[in-house]
Each structure stands twice: as structure tokens, then as C-alpha cells.
Amino acid sequence: MSSLSGSASDDDRPLASSPAKNGRRAAVNGNGASHGARESSPMTSDDDDMPLSQATRGRSETATPARSLKRKKAVDSDSSDDDVPLASSPAKSAAVPMPGATGATTVPASAVKGKARGAKSKDHISSDSEDQKPPTTKKGAANGKARQPPKKKMKQESEDDAFWDSEDDMPLPKEKAPPRAKRKVKLEGYAYSSEEEKPVKKKRATAKKASVKKVKEEDAASGSEAPKAKKRTTKAKAKKEESEQPEKKAKGRKKKEETEEPDEVYKWWEKEANESGEKWQTLEHNGVFFPPPYEPLPHHVKMRYNGQDVNLPPESEEVAGFYAKILETDHAKDEVFNQNFFHDWQKVLAKHPPRDGTRITDFRLCDFRPMYEYFEAERAKKKAMSTIEKRELKEEKKKAEEKYATCLLDGRKEKVGNFRVEPPDLFRGRGEHPKKGCLKLRVRPEDITINIAEGATIPEPNMPGKWKAVIHDKTVTWLACWTENVNGNYKYVFLAAGSSLKGQSDMVKFEKARELKNHVDRIRRDYTEHLKNKVMADRQRATAMYFIDRLALRAGNEKGEDEADTVGCCSLRCEHVTLEQPNFIIFDFLGKDSIRYYNRVPVDQQVFKNIRIFKSGKEDQDDLFDRVTTSGLNKHLQNYMKGLTAKVFRTYNASITFQEQLDQGTPEKGTVQEKLAAYNHANRMVAILCNHQRSVPKTHEQSMEKMRDKIRALKYERRRTRQFLFHVDPTGKLKKKKEYAQDESDLDDDWMLEHEERLKAKDIERAEKKFAKENEKAVEEGSKPQPESVLKERIKEIEAEHKHARKERQTGKLFAGRGTKPIEKIEEAVHKLDEKIKIAKLQMVDREAGKEVALGTSKINYLDPRITTAWCKQHDVPIEKLFSKTLLTKFPWAMEVDEDWRF
Structure with missing residues (x-):
């Protein structure tokens, strides 16, 4: 069955296409997903009170009517944007017929080879390569001729990386302990920063004792005495093996993973650059993986x-x-x-x-x-499937797709990023896209052109049919290409984000932006001078460059009638810009992904005067810059620096702003959490500059309430620990200390009663799970399982313990028989809790400040990763706190800079 797509797949994101009949320019802002679709990510922690200059209100209330007004032509391949996670180029028309999909969207189940039942296509067609071009017909084309689509810059997958601060407890060795002994340990646990800390230490001690005993028995049996250092190593190893024994009994996967050697990293950035224009010499792959055929519903299920x-x-x-x-x-x-x-x-x-x-x-x-x-x-x-069933299903799917996930590039094994062909579905679109809801037909082999090395084995599709064409083009990096039927965009299959070819493209992009530093002063001086130029075309171009440089606006391009009405700088209309005395300009338009750009900014007096002149005598629907095109603007920029386009300004301004914000806001002697908050603040400033916004997540209030409960739970624990501290203090002086004197705020009696009930329920649930596991183990070993009375006794002890704890909290007096602990240790536990509360509060402020800002897009596409690497090394912050595993794989070339590196 085709996969369920609850939200718009990234493959649905339409890209700027070539001019339609009416000649309207497409904004680089593009058309794309709903506000929240951009970041699903994770990296949305935040921390400043500064209001956003751009509101996230879309135009869902009033859809913009299609206009037939003629626009200027502008063909600009550089207006595409890297934060679009699709590598698509427009075809000549909005809807292109697909020979392999004209019959129907289904294929018989028996006709598919190598299918994985239930497999869902989630990978996206993505790339940020700037050198790609669609297939061209060559002598070696095997299966017919391929129409040549226009050359187009590719786009990069956007992901939301999250801000995290893991505090997960270590797994405990699973061994039996007398129930009463465990309950006693829990009763003594008030002096610790965590409710689980004492049991952890107790269990570890038991494990250590068992390991020592085992080692001694082995030594006695062998009749030899090992050196002391060797004994310690043996003990540690025995302890580790014992703690991991349950997992090893269930599956031997961990042991296998430990013995496997990691793949050797190919350091392409240390090699000499290839000036010939060829991206590879040999390329072998297995084509693409088609989704499974449609399986009809049961007879009783009907519309x-x-x-x-x-x-x-x-x-x-x-x-x-x-x-x-x-x-x-x-x-x-x-x-x-x-x-x-x-x-x-x-x-x-x-x-x-x-x-x-x-x-x-x-x-x-x-x-x-x-x-x-x-x-x-x-x-x-x-x-509701069990973990084992889910694992088996996952392994079955992985096995079916395994051969498509990698390719051989110049003899090296590299990962393919998006080898799955999207199943048929309904087109979601982004924002007010006029084609949302249209049917995306099933893609078949007859629709796909394969690019592979000459002489390499041509792959067989995993469904009936033959490829549309097979070409051997070494100047491009895509492996497969086809045209989707809704918007007529070309879809490409590229290597994974961490591949050498994608890494080279990223590095070139950021180096080009870094090179702009050497020319930006001259460019600014020139366009400032031309703001007063008597030639209207030059004056308009200078004003547009002012906006692109100062406000990080996208350049804009032609837009067709069947695409969402989004604009960029060069395609602004008079209705999008309002003048306010003495020198304020209000921008209000739909930008990329149909996200509203609203900004009230002060500008130079000459710029204010120019906009008034440009609007004079025009209607609201007329172009503001009627003598400027994106292609003409980019051609002008080539005079300053080779390869310079309006898009490079956006990358440059994002990275340089980020570097400056980090330099100004990072506390030299702050904690790791405070430094992370400063990093997120800098990232947020860039996201606001680039208008990377999202709608507030639907679960935002729920997550904030959970964070508030977490802080209150830490305060409750601190209250109990402080109570224990006063109990063991014979002098009574600690009660008068300022840091201990006042009760924790936010803790009323009703909440504490509810919290204590939740703690009791968790302890009972934990006891029930442990009891069930012990009985399962007993049955496996052939022993008699424990009777239910044992579990009832444990639950009775838990309830009694919590009853005593509640009474102690209410009366302020601890029962006799509580264990003692040095006062210094208890004070240390209080201070640890203070630090945890502080960190949790920072995370909460961070989350609230970033609820309307998408941080991941900037981090992936606009911020030079070397800035983050150098900052982490300089301030002793683990880079894993900021870069997910995916980003670490994507930017290996950026990991080797030293702490003194500057953008």
C-alpha cells in the first residue's frame, strides 16, 4: 500500500520554473510548505525577549487571486535557494505527460521484484549541487532519447536540528536483590540529587563484588596470579560484560557492532581540485527503488x-x-x-x-x-507491534533496499541520498499553491533516465518495464532523473549529504561567500553612489542591491500563473511596499514557501526617495523595479567577483552576522548551558534576518507545561534533600543560611500531592515490570516463577514508603532509622539540584523564544559549519550538542579547523 503522508512531502515542494506565458518572475522565496513544515526539527530552543521583525501570519484567510498582468522575463538559474530540500528543475510546461503513468497508478502485486511489503518512501529528492543538468542524449543512450531540460541549480534538504541536553541514567545491571534491601536504600535516598542515584550505586557495588569474586575463582583455577593492573582491567571488563548480559542474551547485535570497523573516511578536501569539469570517472549503481504496488482494501471496507x-x-x-x-x-x-x-x-x-x-x-x-x-x-x-516485530519489519525493509542505498563512485563505496521513488499521492504544495490536491501519478521505469558509467552493468528495475534512457554524463552528479506530472519539475537522485560530491559543493558555496568579504566594501560603495544615478535602470538596480544586502532579501525570478504568488526583491510590486515618513519602509509580501514577510525598517533617505519615485504613477499591481531583472542583476555582480550572484549575499550576510553575534554574546566563563543559549540566540538572529519562520507548533504549550513540571519536580526533590540536610545538622545553623532558608517557589500542596501520587505510580509500575522480567527469566532457566504474593508485598512496601515520605514532608520531621550522610555530601546534592534547575530554566526560555523561528534552515544552508566547529573548540562545548549525527556526516571537511578560524 502506498505510504501515508500526513504532511506534504518535500518532493511536493515546487521550484521556480521558467517563465510562463504571462512572463511573471518567480521569487527565489519560492512556493513551498505550510509554515510549520519547514522545521520539524529539533533545534528550536531559544532565549531572547526580542520581538520578531517578521510576523508568521500567512494569507490563509484571503487567497491571492491569479493575475494575468504581464511581467518582465528573467531567466536566472542562481535564484534557487539551498534551503529547499528538493533538487528539481522546471520543465518547459507546467504539466508534462509521463508515458509510464498514463494508464493507471497501480501495478499488479505479482509484478514487482524485490519489494518490501509495507515499505514507505520517506526519503526526499534533495540536492544542493550547483553544477547539475538534466539528461542529454548521447551515442551511448541505451533506451531511447531523453529530452534535455534546462540547466538548474540544485537544492538542499532542510532539516531541523534540535537543541538537546541529555541526562539519561546509565543502564543498571539486571540482578536480583532482596526487596526489603532495595526499599531500605530508597528510604535513605533524600540526600541525593536524583531519586535513582542511591540504588544505582548499590547495584554497581553488587556487580563489582560479583565480578571480583569471579576473577578470583578463575585465578585460583588457573593457579597463577595476574599483575595488579591486569586484575583491574579484568574486573572492569567483567563488570561491563555482566551489565550488558541481558542484551547479549536477547541478541548478539551489540557485540557484532563493536567488532565492525568503521568505514575509512575519504578526505576529499585534502586532494587537488579537478579543473576538467568532470565530476567522476567511474559510476556504478543499482538504479532506484520503486514503491510496492497497491494492495486493495478488504471487501468490507468501502467508501x-x-x-x-x-x-x-x-x-x-x-x-x-x-x-x-x-x-x-x-x-x-x-x-x-x-x-x-x-x-x-x-x-x-x-x-x-x-x-x-x-x-x-x-x-x-x-x-x-x-x-x-x-x-x-x-x-x-x-x-502496538512489539519491539521485536518492529525490528524484524525494519530489517526486512532494509534488506530489500540494501543494494540501492550505495553506489561505487571512482571505486569508492558511497551512500545514495534518495534512492526511493515517491509513491503516488495527492500533491500538498506549500502555502496557497493553486495545484494542491492534484494527483501525483505513479512513477514507472519508462519515466526515468539513468546516468551511469559507460560499460557499467545497467541496473534492472524492481518492477516491470525498461528505463526511458541510459546516459553517461560525467559532468553531472545525479544518478537518475524524471519529470513529475503536477508541476513538470525534474526530480533527481543524488548521493547522500555526507558524500564527497555534496561536500565539495557545500565547501565551494561557503568559500565563495567568504571570498565576498574582500569585495563587499567596494560593492556597497558603488551601489550607494548609484542610488542617485540619473539613469533610472541603474538607480533601480542600486536600490534593489541595497535591499538584498541590508535586508537579506531573496532576488526573485519569474512566476507562472499556476504557481503560488510569492515574490522576491526584483519581483516586488508596488502593493508590497509602503512608505512612512520620515524614512521608514514597510514590506508586506508572501516570500518563499508562502511565508509572510513583514518588516518595518528605517532606510537611507535617498532609498526612501527612490522608492517614492519608483511608485509614482503606477498601480498596486505594477512592478516596483520595472527595469531590473534577476539575470541582469547577477550579470552585473559578475563584474565584481567571479561566480557572484545575489544569493551569495544571503549566505555571506547570514554567516558574518552569526560570527559577530557569537563573538559578542558568548560568556567566556559561563556554563556549557549558558554558552549553548548564546549560540541559539545567534542562530535565531540569523533566522530572523533571513525570514526563516514557522508557525507555533501545535504541541508547544504541552511541551512548555512538561518543562514547567520538570522544574517543579526538581524543586520538590531539592525541598526533600534540604529537609534531610536540616535533620542531620546538629547546630541548626544551616536553616539560617540564605541559600537554604527559603522554601522553593511554585510548590503548593495540591501539586505536591499529585506529584507524589505520580512518583508512587511510577515505582509500582517499575516493580511490576521487574517482577514480570524475573518470572520470564525463571521460566527460561527452568525455575519456578514467583507467586503473586511477592509482587503484592513489594507494592505494599512502596505504598508504605511513600506514605512515610508524605508525612515527613507535611510535618517537617523525619522518622527514626533514616540513614546518615556527611553534611558536605548533602550540601553538594543541593547545589547539583540548583544547577539542574538553572539549566532547565534556560532551556525553557530558549524554547519559548524560538517557537516562531526555524533554526535548522540557517544551520544547514546559510551558516558556514566551520564557524560552529571553531566556536566549540574555543569554548569547550561538545559539538554533538549542536550538530546532529546527520550534520556531522554532512560536514566532515569543517571538523578539522582550529579554534582560531574566522569566517
Whole structure:
């Protein structure tokens, strides 16, 4: 069954296409996903009170009508933007026929080779390479000629990396301990910074004792005495083996992983650059992985029309299922989405009508609820699968896709980034895209052109059919290419983000932006001078450069009628710019991904005067810069520096701003958490500059409440520890100390009672799980399982313990028999809790400040990773706190700079 896409896949993101008939320029801001789709990430912690200069309000209330006004032509391959996670180039028309998909979207199940049932395509068609071009027909083309699409810069996958601060406890050695002994340890635990700290130490001591005993027995058996140092090593090893024994019994995976040697890193950045223009000499791969065929629904699951069940053939049922899956989402409430879906579904129904003769002509009479409920039940079943079942399913899928995940590039094994072909589905689009809801047809081998080395074995597709063409173009880095039917964009399969070719592209991009430092003063001097130029074209170009440089606006490009009405600097219309005396300009337009750009900024008096002149005598729908095109602007910039485009300014301004913010805001003697907060603040300033915004996540308030509860829980623990401290202090002087005198705030009696009940419930649940595991182990070993009375006794002890703890908290007096601990240790525990509370508060402020800002886009595409590496080394911050494993793999070339490196 085709995969369920709850949100718009990144493959749906339309890119700026070549000029349509009306000649409207496409903004580099593009068209794309809803506000929240950009960062799903993780890296959304934050910390400043500064209001955002750009509001995230979209234009969902009032869709912009399509306009037939003619626009200037501008063909600019440099206007694409790296933060779009698709590598797509526009074709000549908005919708291109796909020979392999004209029949239907389905294929018979028996016809697919090497399929992985239930496998869902989640990888995106992504690239940021700037040297790609679509297939060209050569003598070696095996399966026909491929039409040559226009040359286009590729785009980079955007991901949201999260801010994290892991405090997970170490796994405990699983061994039996007398229940009463464990409960006693818990009763003595008030003097520790964590409720689990004492049991951990107790268990570790037991494990150590067992390991020592085992080593002594082995020495006695062998009759030899090992050196002292060797004994310590043996003890540590025995302890480690004992603690990992349960996992080793279940599966031997960890041992296998430890013995496997990591792949040797190919340090391409230490090699000499290839000046020939060829990207590779030999290239072998296994093509792309097609999704599994559609599997019809059970006979009892049918959609309804006018209250009656409809017997749909598989081809029509599949398309109906696409809509049923998103029935409870905002897409199903969108009028344009529904109209486009029903229009395309009608075409499928015309070819594959219902078997019972039902005529489906009115969308309002369609009821997809039975199908939706079936899909939800199947999703719940999958979610309820055991860990072992999920692992087996994952391994089965991995095995089916394994050969497609890598390729041989110049004899080196490299990962392929997006080898899965997206399954058919409904196009989501971004923002107010006019084609949202249209049917994306199933891609077949006849639609795909393969690029491979001459003489290499041509891969066989895992479904019936032959490739559209096979070419051998060494000047490009894509492995496969096809045209999607909705927007006519070319889709490419590239190597993974951490590959040598993608790394070279990233490094060239950031080096080019860094080189701009040497020319930027001269460029600014020139365009400032031309702000008063008598030639109107030069004056408009200078004003546009002022906005691109000072406000980090995207350049903009031609836009077709069938694309979302988004604009950039060169495609601004008079309605987008408002003048406010004495020198303020208010920008209000839909930028890339249909995200609203709203900014009220002071400008130079001459710029203010120029905008008034440019707007004079024009209508709201007229171009502000009617004598400037993106291509002309970029051609002018080439006079200053080779390869300089308007987009380079955006990367330069983002990185230089980031470097300056880090230099100014990083506390030299601050904690790691305080330095991380400063880093996120700098990243946030860049995101605001570049208008990288998102809508507030729906779960934001829930996550904030969890963080507040976490802080209150730490305060509760501090209260108990402080209470124990006063109990063991014979002098009573500690009560008068300022740091201990006052009670913790935010802790009322009702909350503490609820918290104590939650703690008790967790302890009982933990005891029940342990009891079940002990009995499972006993059955495996052939022993008799423990009776239920043992569990009841343990639960009774837990309840008694919590009852005593509550009474102690309420009376302020501890029961006799509590263990003692040196006062210094207890004070240290209080201070540790103080530090944890401080860190949690910083994280909470950080999260709140970044709820409307997407930090991941800047970090991936606009911030030179060497800035982060050097900053981490200079301030002793683990880079893993800032770069996920994916980014560490993506930027290996940036990891070797020293702490003195500067952008």
C-alpha cells in the first residue's frame, strides 16, 4: 500500500520554473510548505525577549487571486535557494505527460521484484549541487532519447536540528536483590540529587563484588596470579560484560557492532581540485527503488456515495484512499484542495468506473469515513507491534533496499541520498499553491533516465518495464532523473549529504561567500553612489542591491500563473511596499514557501526617495523595479567577483552576522548551558534576518507545561534533600543560611500531592515490570516463577514508603532509622539540584523564544559549519550538542579547523 503522508512531502515542494506565458518572475522565496513544515526539527530552543521583525501570519484567510498582468522575463538559474530540500528543475510546461503513468497508478502485486511489503518512501529528492543538468542524449543512450531540460541549480534538504541536553541514567545491571534491601536504600535516598542515584550505586557495588569474586575463582583455577593492573582491567571488563548480559542474551547485535570497523573516511578536501569539469570517472549503481504496488482494501471496507457502499476497482480505490488518509487534516477542509482532488479523481473514475454502476458526480455526497477508520485501525495495529516485530519489519525493509542505498563512485563505496521513488499521492504544495490536491501519478521505469558509467552493468528495475534512457554524463552528479506530472519539475537522485560530491559543493558555496568579504566594501560603495544615478535602470538596480544586502532579501525570478504568488526583491510590486515618513519602509509580501514577510525598517533617505519615485504613477499591481531583472542583476555582480550572484549575499550576510553575534554574546566563563543559549540566540538572529519562520507548533504549550513540571519536580526533590540536610545538622545553623532558608517557589500542596501520587505510580509500575522480567527469566532457566504474593508485598512496601515520605514532608520531621550522610555530601546534592534547575530554566526560555523561528534552515544552508566547529573548540562545548549525527556526516571537511578560524 502506498505510504501515508500526513504532511506534504518535500518532493511536493515546487521550484521556480521558467517563465510562463504571462512572463511573471518567480521569487527565489519560492512556493513551498505550510509554515510549520519547514522545521520539524529539533533545534528550536531559544532565549531572547526580542520581538520578531517578521510576523508568521500567512494569507490563509484571503487567497491571492491569479493575475494575468504581464511581467518582465528573467531567466536566472542562481535564484534557487539551498534551503529547499528538493533538487528539481522546471520543465518547459507546467504539466508534462509521463508515458509510464498514463494508464493507471497501480501495478499488479505479482509484478514487482524485490519489494518490501509495507515499505514507505520517506526519503526526499534533495540536492544542493550547483553544477547539475538534466539528461542529454548521447551515442551511448541505451533506451531511447531523453529530452534535455534546462540547466538548474540544485537544492538542499532542510532539516531541523534540535537543541538537546541529555541526562539519561546509565543502564543498571539486571540482578536480583532482596526487596526489603532495595526499599531500605530508597528510604535513605533524600540526600541525593536524583531519586535513582542511591540504588544505582548499590547495584554497581553488587556487580563489582560479583565480578571480583569471579576473577578470583578463575585465578585460583588457573593457579597463577595476574599483575595488579591486569586484575583491574579484568574486573572492569567483567563488570561491563555482566551489565550488558541481558542484551547479549536477547541478541548478539551489540557485540557484532563493536567488532565492525568503521568505514575509512575519504578526505576529499585534502586532494587537488579537478579543473576538467568532470565530476567522476567511474559510476556504478543499482538504479532506484520503486514503491510496492497497491494492495486493495478488504471487501468490507468501502467508501459511500449518497449513503450507499460503492464497489470501486483498485485504480479508483487507491486514489480515494489518498484522500481518506488525510480526512481529519486541514487539507480536507481546503476548498481548492478538494476541487483539485475531485477533478483528478473524476479522470481516473472515467477510465476505471465503479463496478456496481454508481455515478460519482457530487463531491459533497462522498463519504470516505469507512476507509479512514480502517487506515486508523491499521496504524494503531502497527503502533502496538512489539519491539521485536518492529525490528524484524525494519530489517526486512532494509534488506530489500540494501543494494540501492550505495553506489561505487571512482571505486569508492558511497551512500545514495534518495534512492526511493515517491509513491503516488495527492500533491500538498506549500502555502496557497493553486495545484494542491492534484494527483501525483505513479512513477514507472519508462519515466526515468539513468546516468551511469559507460560499460557499467545497467541496473534492472524492481518492477516491470525498461528505463526511458541510459546516459553517461560525467559532468553531472545525479544518478537518475524524471519529470513529475503536477508541476513538470525534474526530480533527481543524488548521493547522500555526507558524500564527497555534496561536500565539495557545500565547501565551494561557503568559500565563495567568504571570498565576498574582500569585495563587499567596494560593492556597497558603488551601489550607494548609484542610488542617485540619473539613469533610472541603474538607480533601480542600486536600490534593489541595497535591499538584498541590508535586508537579506531573496532576488526573485519569474512566476507562472499556476504557481503560488510569492515574490522576491526584483519581483516586488508596488502593493508590497509602503512608505512612512520620515524614512521608514514597510514590506508586506508572501516570500518563499508562502511565508509572510513583514518588516518595518528605517532606510537611507535617498532609498526612501527612490522608492517614492519608483511608485509614482503606477498601480498596486505594477512592478516596483520595472527595469531590473534577476539575470541582469547577477550579470552585473559578475563584474565584481567571479561566480557572484545575489544569493551569495544571503549566505555571506547570514554567516558574518552569526560570527559577530557569537563573538559578542558568548560568556567566556559561563556554563556549557549558558554558552549553548548564546549560540541559539545567534542562530535565531540569523533566522530572523533571513525570514526563516514557522508557525507555533501545535504541541508547544504541552511541551512548555512538561518543562514547567520538570522544574517543579526538581524543586520538590531539592525541598526533600534540604529537609534531610536540616535533620542531620546538629547546630541548626544551616536553616539560617540564605541559600537554604527559603522554601522553593511554585510548590503548593495540591501539586505536591499529585506529584507524589505520580512518583508512587511510577515505582509500582517499575516493580511490576521487574517482577514480570524475573518470572520470564525463571521460566527460561527452568525455575519456578514467583507467586503473586511477592509482587503484592513489594507494592505494599512502596505504598508504605511513600506514605512515610508524605508525612515527613507535611510535618517537617523525619522518622527514626533514616540513614546518615556527611553534611558536605548533602550540601553538594543541593547545589547539583540548583544547577539542574538553572539549566532547565534556560532551556525553557530558549524554547519559548524560538517557537516562531526555524533554526535548522540557517544551520544547514546559510551558516558556514566551520564557524560552529571553531566556536566549540574555543569554548569547550561538545559539538554533538549542536550538530546532529546527520550534520556531522554532512560536514566532515569543517571538523578539522582550529579554534582560531574566522569566517
